[in-house]
Amino acid sequence: MRVQSAGNLLFGALVTGVLLPVATQAKTCLMLYQMADNNLEYYIRQDYAELTSSPVLGSSDLRTWVYYDALNQGGQALPNTVDSNGNAISGTFTGSRYVTYDPSYQKMRVDVELSGEQNSDTQASVQNFLDHALSDCLSNGYDSLMAVFSSHGGGFAGYGGDENARRKLLQTNSNIAAAIRASLDSAGGPSKVEVIGFDACLMQAVGAADDYMDVAQYILASEAVEPGHGWAYSYLTSAASALELAEQVVATFLSATQGGSHQAPKTLAILDTSKFATFINSFESFSTDLLSLLQGGDVSLHSFVSRSRAASVAYEGIVDAVGSRNPSGLDIGSWLANFKALCNPGAPLQADLDTAYAAYNDMFHARGVGPGTSAGTGMHITWPNQGEYVANTALWNQVLFQNRNYVTEITPEFRNFLGWFLPSGSPSGGDGTTVCGAGSAEVNPGNQNGNQNGNQNGNQNGNQNGGGNPVDPNALIIDDSGVEDASGMFNLQATIAPAVSQMLVEYGIDLSTPLKPVLEEKGYQPNDNEYLYLLGGDVSGSYVGNTFEASWDQKFYFLNISGSDAFEALYVFDQGDGSKKIPAMYFPEANREDVSNLQFLDYLFFDFNFWIEQGARFSFLQFSVNETENRINDNLALFISNDAGVFTEQPRSAGGYLIPIVYIDAFIQERQLNTLPGGFNQTVIPWTESLGYNILETPALNIFDVIPSTDAVVINMYAFDHGDPNKEPDWRVNF
Structure with a gap:
């Protein structure tokens, strides 16, 4: 399913020093699709209890509809809920229901009891619920629409994971978007929901946003794995509009402790889809020029692309092994900032990079991370490490280039870049000229303490030089040193060869x-x-540059x-x-x-x-x-x-x-x-x-x-050439 302090919460308008505009009074329709027929039922039931006892529920500005598909193994009756006649509900609950808040009972009331086992990972299940909820909301004047999906998330791979009868595949993003479009058209309401939210893992991703940009004005989601507790529903107080409610979700999720402490990772962002296309266009232009320069033999550029990729914040994606050392969900802002700081390119790449970075930051209405969470910047894109790609080429080709449900069609130039770069091998040749180092010196490097993890397995009988120039002229580590400072930190530094794509210290x-x-x-x-x-x-x-440092x-x-x-x-x-x-x-x-x-x-x-x-x-x-x-x-x-x-x-x-x-x-x-x-x-x-x-x-x-x-x-330092899968890492031991 779904780990900062309020001081790290960045609202787009506040970044520029301008106060957020006062929200226009509207009536908000919250349509919450809780797909709990899996191992998340424990947490999703908690979310239901939090929402249905929260201050916001009884607001006259909010009309609430919930689709709840329970775990078929049986569970307690839904809390704060009565049956269609207002009677208390007892006993186990294993089916699927449409539930709405009824002010006359001041509780949620079962409106529809669906017969038979429901597969909640179908377009029809989503559309039927939205049809029902939208018809009621719009007819009663609640036209600020917020559709929230709560369950597993897989970013580009979709959402859901109904596990009944061994169903475990996610529903595709395109199917969910199609269901939203069909319901909006059928209801004769607005052309988009104001907010689509995902109380689920990994859904603030380029590979998901491209499907939802035409059916939602804003996308509220996390780019990383979410803690099981999900959003902090019990802290929600008002719903002047769907966007205002989404802003509360971001603020409370990042600042509130649930269960007595902040769990990690916590990331959440509100993406303005009207600005998403502008970013994509600039990112595509940047990808085109980057690929052209790489194909021209710019060795330094090749090295800096790899190293900035290795240095940047990245989160586990659905294709990664759990606990992967090189997760594929690369935070876009982190990489753009690290690449700018490391390469500092000249024209035309500098202008492309600056434009893409500015457009990226501009498309977030709100974003932030919680305490103990890597400093992500809002959205990830799928970019496996070179070594991971070489080790699982067929799998990654399916995900990146072949499977129509997974391939991000909106970024063909970035796909072309990945298609060339990932199997490109070690940087070599060229005439020694490079675009790197020719740009402005005023850069914002951002967070450079991302995941530096590589393959930890060295060879005990390898090169054990503790410093100085190695005997092997083809060594990846040119020279190195390690020393303890007055504060007790052990500081390491190494000069590395152009072929080095990633460093690891263990x-x-x-x-x-x-x-x-x-x-x-x-x-x-x-x-x-x-x-x-x-x-x-x-x-x-x-x-x-060509120096690596760690403490x-x-x-x-x-x-x-x-x-x-x-x-x-x-x-x-x-x-x-x-x-x-x-x-x-x-x-x-x-x-x-x-x-x-x-x-x-x-x-x-x-x-x-x-x-x-x-x-x-x-x-x-x-x-x-x-x-x-x-x-x-x-x-x-x-x-x-x-x-x-x-x-x-x-x-x-x-x-x-x-x-x-x-x-x-x-x-x-x-x-x-x-x-x-x-x-x-x-x-x-x-x-x-x-x-x-x-x-x-x-x-x-x-x-x-x-x-x-x-x-x-002992403390070991390794240098990897991920472009050469047969090359053992160069390493130093026992500083």
Whole structure:
């Protein structure tokens, strides 16, 4: 389904120092399509309870209609709701209903009980509901229209995910837009709804907006995964117009805590579709000139395109593996700002870039991110990392260029750019001239602390030079250094070759010595060549020309379960701006006995495909750090994926088990290993309301107290050439 403070909330008019105009009084029709026939039912029912007890519900300015498709396994009766005769409803509720607010009862009233199982992922289901709601709203003078869709979201892939009878594919954006168009035309109302909203993941995307721009004046959505709690409905107070209600949604979602703390990620934006085409036109012109220069052999430009892509904020898309190191939902504003700062191009690219960047910022009526969320700027576009594309070329070709439901038809020039750039290989040749460095020096670099994650797996027998010029003349890292400053930060810097598309810094622990007694304890004979580097996480960094810089606070993270001595070392992704993520595997309650019987070798040689077939899912734990106060926020949340690749927060009430996935560089019992599910202690963690979970941080020097036989704390720096899939990363170790 669907993680900043109010100070980070940017309303378009306020950015220019102009106050927002007073909203024209209108009567708002809220049409909420809650598709809860899936694993989000727990959260969507909460949303229904929040909305139906909120101050806004009884406003004379608001007429409310809700379509609710419940989980077919059965659930409690809808709260604050009476039947068509005004009688209280009891018992389980498994069907689908049209419900409206009735001021005579001051409750929601069931208006239509639909017979039989409904597939809510059809155009007909959406259109039938909208026909019913629009007819009532327009006939009663409620013509400021707001249609909100609440469930799973997949950006370009659509919305929904009705799981009854094994239905798990999303409904396409084009089908939903067609349903809205047909209902508007049939009702004889306005040509567009004022606001279309998605209380769902990933829907503020170019690949979705292109379908809705002709049926909505504004699009209210998140470009990232949403916390399970969704919008803060209980804080809504008034609805002078659909747009005014949307503004409240943005402000309350970003500023209000739900459940006692801010969960991450939280992003939300209101897109003005009347300005969307202007941005697309300028972005297409920029893409055309960018491709032409790249095809002309501008080596520096090629490098800076890759590096700015690697440095920018990006969010997991529906095609990405959960917890992907290189998510494909690239924040557009972040990349444009980073590319401008890194390349600083001359004409004609500079003018194209400035025009596109200005048009991008201008099309948002409101936008913001919450505390502990990477500093996104409102909207993402699908752009996989070069290495991810090379590893899954057929899949990405389907998504980007071949599947008519997924391909973003509105950006053919950008598709042409991706079609050339992704398989283009390493930059080479050219005459040494470049457009980069010829522009104005006055640039706004924006956030450069995006996801720097690459492939973590090095080779223990690789180049281990600690600095100076490497022996290999083809090395990607030309020279490097690492030093601790007075504040305790360990600062790294490297000069990198033109072929470098991405840098990665990882820290870890050399546990080669304590590995041997563990093997003996388990009944195995240690070999002299065995080693184990337990990695603790990565560190985001930034690029300046051909220099890469990163700083590590020399802290490791552990998961502690309150009331017990259980703790486990973690691998933590640094997503920038205090956002942190822990990869894991989730097992449903049905796998309790299987998980409890896992043995030592099961962890070492974990068969991910086998466990996925048994119902396990890749997952990640999300939390954040308040970097100003240097403390860990109490907002740990678990996200898992379903068969359709859709991300969902898993409530603790749903139960199940998880094991953290720790990345390693190891050679154990004649096998090269890169992951250790369960960590060094092989921990299986119940996911339940009855336990408390705490993320603890430990200074690097304390590691020797926690694990006395530790050989060393290490920090590694890797350089990747994603244009050459057969080239091993160049790396430095033990600064």
